[in-house]
Amino acid sequence: MRQENASRRGIGLAFVTALALALTASGRPMLAETGQGSNLFEQPKPPRQEWTFNGFFGRYDQAQLQRGFQVYREVCSNCHSLKLVAFRNLADPGGPGFSEAQVKALAAKYQIKDGPNDAGDIFERPGRPSDYFPWNFPNEQAARTALGAVPPDMSLLAKARSYERGFPLFLIDPIIQYQEQGPDYIYAILNGYTNDKDPNWNEYMPGHKIAMPMPLSDGAVDYEDGSPKAVQQYAKDVAAFLMWAAEPKLEERKRLGFGVLIFLSIYALLFFAAKNKIWSRPEAHVDLDTQ
Amino acid sequence: MAASAIEDEPTRRDFVFVATGAMGVVAAGFAAWPLIDQMNPDATTLAAALTEVDIGNIAEGQIVTVKWRGKPIFISHRTATEVEAARAVPLSELRDPASDESRVQKPEWLIVIGICTHLGCVPLKNAGPFEGGYFCPCHGSVYDASGRIRQGPAPYNLYLPPYKFENDTKLTIG
């Protein structure tokens, strides 16, 4: 027995030592050589923010979504599209909670391309709730010519942006339900214009170079509900709004999930009782737990 | 073998087994619902249920077809004689009795869903024995200028969609 333990320890030790050697001794100089690759990951990680939609009972804050929508409408939408979101979605349950009438009035403020009509012409008409948010540019080429780069569509931005959590955090994330890398990243970017001399310098952007110059400034959007008219607040609100735009069924999902989880937990206990009952029958019983 | 010793009889009385089985059935039922409900009309289909039509250019006696919810809608600009003829028919002569007045908002405009109530074909416009009427080529159903069934196998009059005259030239269906 002792001999066996010794050999076991010996093999394990040899394995770990060899692995450690491979990682450290020869690893470090190699890392230094390939400096270019690691440069990409040099920027700091976005700090984690508090979100109402985080965790088990996470729900969107309607007032925050409405403010965020206002920021999108007055600032972001000048360049960014939101093509997967329809006006009607603003009145959907689990969203910003606008009324049907508000959505109708809002949609009517937009001009939507339609057609061809009987004369064969494409024409513009006031928007309806079933229409999708139009873009200020007819196509990507026009946007690139006007802005120098194509601003990404914002419908999925909160899910399409993320950052590496690294070991061991990535193992904890599914347990603590951390799914807000996207909004954290967007918030960090919007607050990352910390170089006064260069409007295209961003602390959190890979390589610190961002095509979008600082989009927000204090007082740029006039909130009606008394929330602070500051960049931090705007950034937070618009990040929350973008999370909703990317994941509009979040509330329904978490609510239904809670029911399913409770149901399955009870079911598992019941099944366990049934299993124990059957396995305690005389013919299954051999004085030790057979598991 | 061990199996022969175990019969279902004594277990059936046991609450734990009944409850476990019952919860399994409930779980299957709940799991089936999303699989069934996904075939119902989705949110885009429900939202795009509005069609706007400019009726200013439809001449008297002309019937045009527009699409609403993927179905043909007949918009008939009826002549005075057609209206008169439709209103002169006694209700007792009709298979699916309905007065012409009850089927229109403005006498000169008849708006019906262009689908034969027999088996879903699209009838021909301005066809059949009735002036301004409809004739279904599939099985020979005949409708009058009010879209009411007069001959043939169809059981009901052509159905009416919900619609509203926004003004004299603009019509909203849905």
Added chain:
Amino acid sequence: MSGESTYVPKSRLAKWFESRLPIIGLVHSSFVAFPNPRNLNYWWTFGGILSFMLAAQIVTGVVLAMHYTPQSGLAFDSIEHIMRDVNYGWLLRYAHANGASMFFFALYIHMFRGIYYGSYKSPREVLWLLGVIIFLLAIATAFMGYVLPWGQMSFWGATVITSLFTAIPLVGDSITTWLWGGYAVDNATLNRFFSLHYLLPFMIAGVVVLHVWALHVHGSNNPAGIEKKTDKDTLSFHPYFTVKDGFALVCFLVLYTWLVFYVPSYLYDSDNYIVANPLQTPVHIVPEWYYLPFYAILRSIPSKLIGTATMFAAVLIIAFLPWLDTSKVKSAAYRPLYRIFFWLFVACCVLLGYMGSQPPEGGYVLAARFLTVYYFLFFLVILPLLGRYEKTKPLPVSIYDAVLGKHGHAKPADVNP
């Protein structure tokens, strides 16, 4: 599927039917009366769990196909249409995407269990080979399924993996062009991948039937690794193992639920929420987690042809286990040295997975190289030699004795890894 049928039809209708198609008797003998070793532990419940997951994937997949559009200009938006507009579409899509991960999670546990307890050894070699075929089909199915959303990672994953075939001398380029149906991954590729993604799961289901058939010829292996001899060694499949499998399945579903409802994007690459762009590669291409060990092996070798060949070899070598492992003793419970090398092998696979998720730089590549060496060493050197030189513990006389804990080390606690 073998096993004596003790089913006797009671009603006249049942008799009439059974004499014409004895299917109830077949099911009864295979899944009711079938004698299973009584000492099977919870690691043996993953076969049932996998059957359930395969069925769940087929059902959700068929339903998703009712709304999905396999056309390069529309595919991405049609997925978002499912997520936003289709009734419960978000649930079906998240369940299907995460279901693939849960399937592979269960599959890997199932495979490691087979390796730990020597389940591939005589007379179960064909059973093992059928399992390897299922594994290969599952790899292909999941890969093609991942392409369907037509996001950045879909597109570039497809490009990278199909480009592996260009490593083949002489005909590589022609084969890749043939796979693509063009000069790059494009609409034709998407269409054929969709078609095959729909087809392959049904082929998996067919091989699963053969797998279960082969299983029922000699019955399950068990933690003691000795064959069943008398009725005392066994318990009937129903109710003992149906209830045990059922309980394990519900626990597994709790995990699945957690993933689908609370962290549905945890295993999904954020780049795949950007529509495919053939002109721009993402900074960091990573496959789904279940391919990462093999991906790490591919990247650890600085030669295109040898790297690709090594990766394919790493998958295919699993099929040769029954002949590489020369030990007469099946279960690791009675093989003290093998047990150590087995757990190192598990650690090796997990670490390879981690290396595969990291950028291919310096230390990571070296560590992956070292792990690759151990991976092949385990199969090609350790397993053949251990069978000759390892001093194994005495085996219990029967499964019943093993459960009773006779013969020193064969206590149930020792039997479970």
